[in-house]
Amino acid sequence: MVVAKKIVLGTGGKQEIVGIPFALESKANGVEVRFWVNASAPVSLHNLHIVRNN
Secondary structure, three states, rough: OOOOOOOOOOOOOOOOOOOOOOOOOOOOOOOOOOOOOOOOOOOOOOOOOOOOOO
């Protein structure tokens, strides 16, 4: 089940913080995060933070 997704376009080599808000309807174990890119894209993912809002 996909709970959130967002298309992120090129940043011209600058680092960028991208927020993707989402909510789970109940407690969940084994949550998977996927990051897809084109095979020819010069891209990297440096950090991933999932922050709980109270």
